[in-house]
Amino acid sequence: MAAPWRSIRLEPEPFEPLQALAAWHAALATALGALPAAESHFIGRVRPSSASGEPLAALELEHYPGMTEAQLQALAQAAAAQHGATAVLVHHRVGRVLPGEPIVLVAVAADRRGPALRCGQELLEALKHEVPFWKREWLADGRSSWVTGNTPL
Amino acid sequence: MLQPLPTAAEPTQQVRVRLFASLRDAMGWSEQLVRLETATATPLALWHQLGLGPEHQGPDEPPTEVRVAINQQFAAWDAPLQAGDELAFLPPISGG
Known part of the structure; x- marks a missing residue:
């Protein structure tokens, strides 16, 4: 089987997931001749409240430049290979992200719905735990705190 | 935010230590x-x-909460360090 097609990108500015998917479709169609039969998408947005339930002004995404991109590439490669996916896309925000803004987009194209859905979920969970991102919650009064874990599945 | 060197070590005997997020804020750098004091230095x-x-x-x-990366790859606390390595201490990760 051919190596999975990977589109990994860190987004320092707000991005529009549907535009990113449209560009990905165009690139995939050109590369593959036709789009695979099954596709899964996940869009994550910043919720409007902090972990302690207070209104959130913004989320700050710090990361480890270099290691972040390498880990995303490695995890996407491993998940796609394990599930036999044809193509994987991960776009992830860094910097200051406002409530309601997209923070992560994961998309998987495969020949069947099972691999597409399972690969997408596995990759999303992996990137939450195995890629050096750190979230800091900023409140309206200027207080901030580092998030110490992930929300439940 | 480079700090002054703690020692005047030769570059070939040093490792670059990096902190992120809450750990960086707590330590202030x-x-x-850092000069390698022994031939068997480890992250721990x-x-x-x-x-x-x-x-x-x-x-x-x-x-238990902190993870280690050597040259931008996850590594064990007892992994051997080489001169010129980049060692990072990573507080709990929260991506996605």
């Missing part, structure tokens, strides 16, 4: 060059040498 040894752990923590106990 993000990066420094440098963690204690730099005073990064709580005082009640024994020298053989790695912190």
Whole structure:
């Protein structure tokens, strides 16, 4: 089987997931001749409240430049290979992200719905735990705190 | 935010130590060059040498919440360090 097609990108500015998917479709169609039969998408947005339930002004995404991109590439490669996916896309925000803004987009194209859905979920969970991102919650009064874990599945 | 060098070590005997997020804020520095004092230095040894752990923590106990990366790859607390390595201490990750 051919190596999975990977589109990994860190987004320092707000991005529009549907535009990113449209560009990905165009690139995939050109590369593959036709789009695979099954596709899964996940869009994550910043919720409007902090972990302690207070209104959130913004989320700050710090990361480890270099290691972040390498880990995303490695995890996407491993998940796609394990599930036999044809193509994987991960776009992830860094910097200051406002409530309601997209923070992560994961998309998987495969020949069947099972691999597409399972690969997408596995990759999303992996990137939450195995890629050096750190979230800091900023409140309206200027207080901030580092998030110490992930929300439940 | 480069800190002054703690020693005038030759570059070939140093490792670059990096801190991120809550760990950086707690310690007040993000990066420094550290001279390798022994030929068998490990991340755990440098963690204690730099005073990064709580005082009640024994020298053989790695912190459970913090992970280590050497040259931008996850590594073990007892992995051998080489001169020129980049060593990072990573507080709990929260991506996605």
